[in-house]
Amino acid sequence: MTADSLVPDYLQSVYRWAYLTPWLASLLDRQPVVQAILWGNAQKLADGVLAEIAPGQRVFQPAAVYGDFSRQLAEHVGTEGRLEVRDIAPLQVALTRRKLADLPQAAVARGDAAAPREDRLYDAVACFFLLHEVPDEMKGRIAAAMLSLVKPGGKAVFVDYHRPHPLHPLKPLMRTVFDRLEPFATGLWNREIEDWAGPPAQAFTWRKRTRFGGLYQTVVAERR
Ligand SMILES: C[S@@+](CC[C@H](N)C(=O)[O-])C[C@H]1O[C@@H](n2cnc3c(N)ncnc32)[C@H](O)[C@@H]1O
Numbered sequence: 001m002t003a004d005s006l007v008p009d010y011l012q013s014v015y016r017w018a019y020l021t022p023w024l025a026s027l028l029d030r031q032p033v034v035q036a037i038l039w040g041n042a043q044k045l046a047d048g049v050l051a052e053i054a055p056g057q058r059v060f061q062p063a064a065v066y067g068d069f070s071r072q073l074a075e076h077v078g079t080e081g082r083l084e085v086r087d088i089a090p091l092q093v094a095l096t097r098r099k100l101a102d103l104p105q106a107a108v109a110r111g112d113a114a115a116p117r118e119d120r121l122y123d124a125v126a127c128f129f130l131l132h133e134v135p136d137e138m139k140g141r142i143a144a145a146m147l148s149l150v151k152p153g154g155k156a157v158f159v160d161y162h163r164p165h166p167l168h169p170l171k172p173l174m175r176t177v178f179d180r181l182e183p184f185a186t187g188l189w190n191r192e193i194e195d196w197a198g199p200p201a202q203a204f205t206w207r208k209r210t211r212f213g214g215l216y217q218t219v220v221a222e223r224r
Helices: 009-014 022-028 031-037 042-050 069-077 090-100 136-148 171-181 193-197 199-203
Strands: 058-061 082-087 106-110 122-128 150-161 204-211 216-223
Touching: 022 031, 022 090, 031 042, 042 069, 042 122, 042 150, 042 204, 042 216, 058 069, 069 082, 069 090, 082 090, 090 106, 122 136, 136 150, 136 193, 136 199, 193 199, 193 204, 193 216, 199 204
Parallel strands: 058 082, 058 122, 082 106, 122 150
Antiparallel strands: 150 216, 204 216
Protein backbone atom coordinates (compact mmCIF):
# COMPACT_ATOMS: atom_id res chain seq x y z
CA MET A 1 0.00 0.00 0.00
CA THR A 2 1.44 3.41 -0.95
CA ALA A 3 0.98 6.55 1.16
CA ASP A 4 -1.23 7.98 -1.61
CA SER A 5 -3.62 5.03 -1.57
CA LEU A 6 -4.63 6.15 1.94
CA VAL A 7 -5.68 9.55 0.64
CA PRO A 8 -9.18 10.27 -0.75
CA ASP A 9 -9.69 11.05 -4.45
CA TYR A 10 -10.65 14.72 -3.96
CA LEU A 11 -7.38 15.37 -2.14
CA GLN A 12 -5.34 13.61 -4.79
CA SER A 13 -7.06 15.29 -7.73
CA VAL A 14 -7.53 18.84 -6.38
CA TYR A 15 -4.97 19.37 -3.61
CA ARG A 16 -2.02 17.13 -4.53
CA TRP A 17 0.16 20.23 -5.05
CA ALA A 18 -0.73 21.69 -1.65
CA TYR A 19 -0.75 18.70 0.70
CA LEU A 20 0.89 15.70 -0.96
CA THR A 21 3.97 17.29 -2.56
CA PRO A 22 6.81 17.33 0.01
CA TRP A 23 8.91 20.22 -1.35
CA LEU A 24 5.91 22.51 -1.77
CA ALA A 25 4.44 21.50 1.59
CA SER A 26 7.62 22.53 3.39
CA LEU A 27 7.48 25.89 1.58
CA LEU A 28 3.82 26.46 2.47
CA ASP A 29 4.19 25.31 6.07
CA ARG A 30 5.36 28.71 7.32
CA GLN A 31 3.40 31.32 9.23
CA PRO A 32 4.21 34.26 6.88
CA VAL A 33 2.90 32.21 3.93
CA VAL A 34 -0.32 31.39 5.81
CA GLN A 35 -0.68 35.07 6.77
CA ALA A 36 -0.32 36.05 3.11
CA ILE A 37 -2.80 33.43 1.85
CA LEU A 38 -5.38 34.71 4.35
CA TRP A 39 -4.75 38.38 3.49
CA GLY A 40 -3.13 39.10 6.86
CA ASN A 41 -5.99 37.55 8.86
CA ALA A 42 -4.41 34.25 9.96
CA GLN A 43 -3.37 35.38 13.43
CA LYS A 44 -6.64 37.20 14.15
CA LEU A 45 -8.57 34.08 13.13
CA ALA A 46 -6.32 31.87 15.28
CA ASP A 47 -6.73 34.28 18.22
CA GLY A 48 -10.50 33.94 17.84
CA VAL A 49 -10.16 30.17 18.33
CA LEU A 50 -7.81 30.51 21.32
CA ALA A 51 -10.28 32.90 22.97
CA GLU A 52 -12.89 30.12 22.95
CA ILE A 53 -10.62 27.56 24.64
CA ALA A 54 -9.34 27.55 28.22
CA PRO A 55 -5.96 26.27 29.45
CA GLY A 56 -6.24 22.68 30.72
CA GLN A 57 -8.93 21.70 28.22
CA ARG A 58 -8.95 18.66 25.98
CA VAL A 59 -9.10 19.77 22.33
CA PHE A 60 -9.50 17.95 19.02
CA GLN A 61 -8.18 19.35 15.74
CA PRO A 62 -9.49 17.26 12.81
CA ALA A 63 -6.94 18.31 10.17
CA ALA A 64 -3.45 19.78 10.03
CA VAL A 65 -2.98 23.50 9.44
CA TYR A 66 0.12 25.04 7.89
CA GLY A 67 2.11 27.48 10.05
CA ASP A 68 2.00 27.53 13.83
CA PHE A 69 -1.73 27.28 14.57
CA SER A 70 -1.45 23.81 16.17
CA ARG A 71 1.55 24.88 18.22
CA GLN A 72 -0.30 27.91 19.52
CA LEU A 73 -3.25 25.70 20.41
CA ALA A 74 -1.06 23.14 22.22
CA GLU A 75 0.81 25.86 24.13
CA HIS A 76 -2.50 27.51 25.03
CA VAL A 77 -4.02 24.34 26.58
CA GLY A 78 -0.69 23.77 28.35
CA THR A 79 0.66 20.62 29.94
CA GLU A 80 -2.53 20.20 32.00
CA GLY A 81 -4.51 20.05 28.77
CA ARG A 82 -4.40 17.92 25.66
CA LEU A 83 -4.41 18.58 21.92
CA GLU A 84 -5.17 15.69 19.54
CA VAL A 85 -4.53 16.43 15.88
CA ARG A 86 -5.57 14.16 13.02
CA ASP A 87 -5.02 14.40 9.28
CA ILE A 88 -5.86 12.09 6.44
CA ALA A 89 -2.57 12.66 4.55
CA PRO A 90 0.51 10.84 5.90
CA LEU A 91 2.78 13.72 4.81
CA GLN A 92 0.75 16.21 6.86
CA VAL A 93 0.77 13.89 9.88
CA ALA A 94 4.57 13.75 9.67
CA LEU A 95 4.97 17.54 9.31
CA THR A 96 2.62 18.26 12.23
CA ARG A 97 4.27 15.64 14.43
CA ARG A 98 7.61 17.30 13.81
CA LYS A 99 6.21 20.74 14.69
CA LEU A 100 4.75 19.49 17.99
CA ALA A 101 7.45 16.99 18.97
CA ASP A 102 8.58 18.89 22.08
CA LEU A 103 5.06 19.42 23.48
CA PRO A 104 3.99 16.40 25.57
CA GLN A 105 0.35 17.54 25.65
CA ALA A 106 0.06 17.16 21.86
CA ALA A 107 -0.53 13.95 19.89
CA VAL A 108 -0.82 13.59 16.11
CA ALA A 109 -2.26 10.62 14.22
CA ARG A 110 -3.80 9.74 10.89
CA GLY A 111 -7.57 9.95 10.70
CA ASP A 112 -10.53 10.90 8.53
CA ALA A 113 -12.52 13.84 9.87
CA ALA A 114 -15.66 12.46 8.20
CA ALA A 115 -15.50 9.11 9.99
CA PRO A 116 -18.40 8.91 12.43
CA ARG A 117 -17.52 8.92 16.12
CA GLU A 118 -19.69 9.40 19.17
CA ASP A 119 -17.01 9.92 21.78
CA ARG A 120 -18.18 13.24 23.28
CA LEU A 121 -14.72 13.35 24.79
CA TYR A 122 -13.61 16.87 24.06
CA ASP A 123 -14.11 20.26 25.66
CA ALA A 124 -13.50 21.83 22.27
CA VAL A 125 -13.04 20.99 18.61
CA ALA A 126 -11.05 23.39 16.41
CA CYS A 127 -11.92 22.91 12.74
CA PHE A 128 -9.72 25.46 10.93
CA PHE A 129 -10.22 25.88 7.16
CA LEU A 130 -11.10 22.25 6.52
CA LEU A 131 -14.72 22.44 5.30
CA HIS A 132 -13.97 24.56 2.21
CA GLU A 133 -11.52 21.92 1.01
CA VAL A 134 -13.89 18.96 0.95
CA PRO A 135 -16.73 18.13 -1.47
CA ASP A 136 -20.13 19.42 -0.36
CA GLU A 137 -21.38 15.96 0.50
CA MET A 138 -18.53 15.66 3.01
CA LYS A 139 -19.04 19.09 4.58
CA GLY A 140 -22.17 17.87 6.35
CA ARG A 141 -20.59 14.59 7.42
CA ILE A 142 -17.54 16.36 8.86
CA ALA A 143 -19.57 19.09 10.60
CA ALA A 144 -21.82 16.43 12.19
CA ALA A 145 -18.83 14.27 13.18
CA MET A 146 -17.18 17.28 14.85
CA LEU A 147 -20.33 17.99 16.86
CA SER A 148 -20.50 14.36 17.97
CA LEU A 149 -17.12 14.75 19.69
CA VAL A 150 -18.18 17.63 21.92
CA LYS A 151 -18.93 17.06 25.62
CA PRO A 152 -22.05 18.60 27.20
CA GLY A 153 -21.11 22.23 27.83
CA GLY A 154 -18.27 22.01 25.31
CA LYS A 155 -18.01 23.65 21.91
CA ALA A 156 -16.96 23.22 18.30
CA VAL A 157 -15.25 26.18 16.64
CA PHE A 158 -15.29 26.34 12.85
CA VAL A 159 -13.14 28.92 11.06
CA ASP A 160 -13.46 29.09 7.30
CA TYR A 161 -14.34 31.09 4.20
CA HIS A 162 -17.71 32.83 4.00
CA ARG A 163 -19.60 34.75 1.31
CA PRO A 164 -17.99 38.20 1.18
CA HIS A 165 -19.97 41.42 1.00
CA PRO A 166 -21.28 41.93 -2.59
CA LEU A 167 -18.99 44.95 -3.07
CA HIS A 168 -15.91 43.33 -1.48
CA PRO A 169 -12.98 44.34 -3.72
CA LEU A 170 -11.47 40.84 -3.47
CA LYS A 171 -14.67 38.98 -4.31
CA PRO A 172 -13.95 38.59 -8.08
CA LEU A 173 -10.37 37.49 -7.36
CA MET A 174 -11.45 35.00 -4.70
CA ARG A 175 -14.06 33.60 -7.05
CA THR A 176 -11.38 33.06 -9.70
CA VAL A 177 -9.03 31.44 -7.17
CA PHE A 178 -11.83 29.15 -5.99
CA ASP A 179 -12.88 28.27 -9.56
CA ARG A 180 -9.31 27.34 -10.49
CA LEU A 181 -7.84 25.92 -7.28
CA GLU A 182 -10.48 25.35 -4.61
CA PRO A 183 -13.66 24.11 -6.31
CA PHE A 184 -15.47 23.11 -3.11
CA ALA A 185 -15.03 26.44 -1.32
CA THR A 186 -18.12 28.27 -2.58
CA GLY A 187 -20.27 25.65 -0.85
CA LEU A 188 -19.61 27.81 2.21
CA TRP A 189 -20.78 30.94 0.36
CA ASN A 190 -24.17 29.38 -0.19
CA ARG A 191 -25.03 27.63 3.05
CA GLU A 192 -24.45 28.10 6.78
CA ILE A 193 -22.24 25.58 8.60
CA GLU A 194 -25.13 24.98 11.01
CA ASP A 195 -27.25 23.87 8.05
CA TRP A 196 -24.51 21.64 6.67
CA ALA A 197 -24.39 19.87 10.06
CA GLY A 198 -28.04 18.76 9.78
CA PRO A 199 -30.13 17.38 12.69
CA PRO A 200 -27.21 17.12 15.20
CA ALA A 201 -27.00 20.94 15.05
CA GLN A 202 -30.20 21.19 17.06
CA ALA A 203 -28.49 20.17 20.29
CA PHE A 204 -26.24 23.24 20.04
CA THR A 205 -26.47 27.00 20.44
CA TRP A 206 -24.85 28.69 17.44
CA ARG A 207 -23.14 32.03 16.99
CA LYS A 208 -21.29 33.40 14.00
CA ARG A 209 -18.88 36.25 13.53
CA THR A 210 -17.57 37.32 10.16
CA ARG A 211 -14.47 39.39 9.47
CA PHE A 212 -12.64 41.10 6.63
CA GLY A 213 -15.77 42.17 4.77
CA GLY A 214 -17.43 38.80 5.32
CA LEU A 215 -14.72 36.77 3.58
CA TYR A 216 -14.07 34.74 6.74
CA GLN A 217 -16.32 33.31 9.42
CA THR A 218 -15.83 32.00 12.93
CA VAL A 219 -18.78 29.86 13.98
CA VAL A 220 -19.10 28.53 17.51
CA ALA A 221 -21.51 25.73 18.36
CA GLU A 222 -21.98 25.11 22.10
CA ARG A 223 -23.59 21.88 23.26
CA ARG A 224 -26.50 22.70 25.56
C1 LIG B 1 -7.36 21.87 7.51
S1 LIG B 1 -7.05 22.24 5.86
C2 LIG B 1 -6.09 23.72 6.19
C3 LIG B 1 -5.90 24.55 5.02
C4 LIG B 1 -5.14 25.79 5.20
N1 LIG B 1 -4.94 26.35 3.90
C5 LIG B 1 -3.82 25.66 5.92
O1 LIG B 1 -3.36 26.63 6.45
O2 LIG B 1 -3.20 24.60 6.00
C6 LIG B 1 -5.86 21.19 5.12
C7 LIG B 1 -5.68 19.79 5.65
O3 LIG B 1 -6.88 19.04 5.62
C8 LIG B 1 -6.53 17.68 5.40
N2 LIG B 1 -7.72 16.94 5.07
C9 LIG B 1 -8.47 16.98 3.95
N3 LIG B 1 -9.51 16.13 4.03
C10 LIG B 1 -9.45 15.54 5.26
C11 LIG B 1 -10.24 14.59 5.95
N4 LIG B 1 -11.32 14.06 5.39
N5 LIG B 1 -9.87 14.22 7.19
C12 LIG B 1 -8.76 14.75 7.78
N6 LIG B 1 -7.96 15.64 7.17
C13 LIG B 1 -8.30 16.05 5.92
C14 LIG B 1 -5.47 17.78 4.32
O4 LIG B 1 -4.66 16.62 4.25
C15 LIG B 1 -4.69 19.01 4.78
O5 LIG B 1 -3.58 18.71 5.57
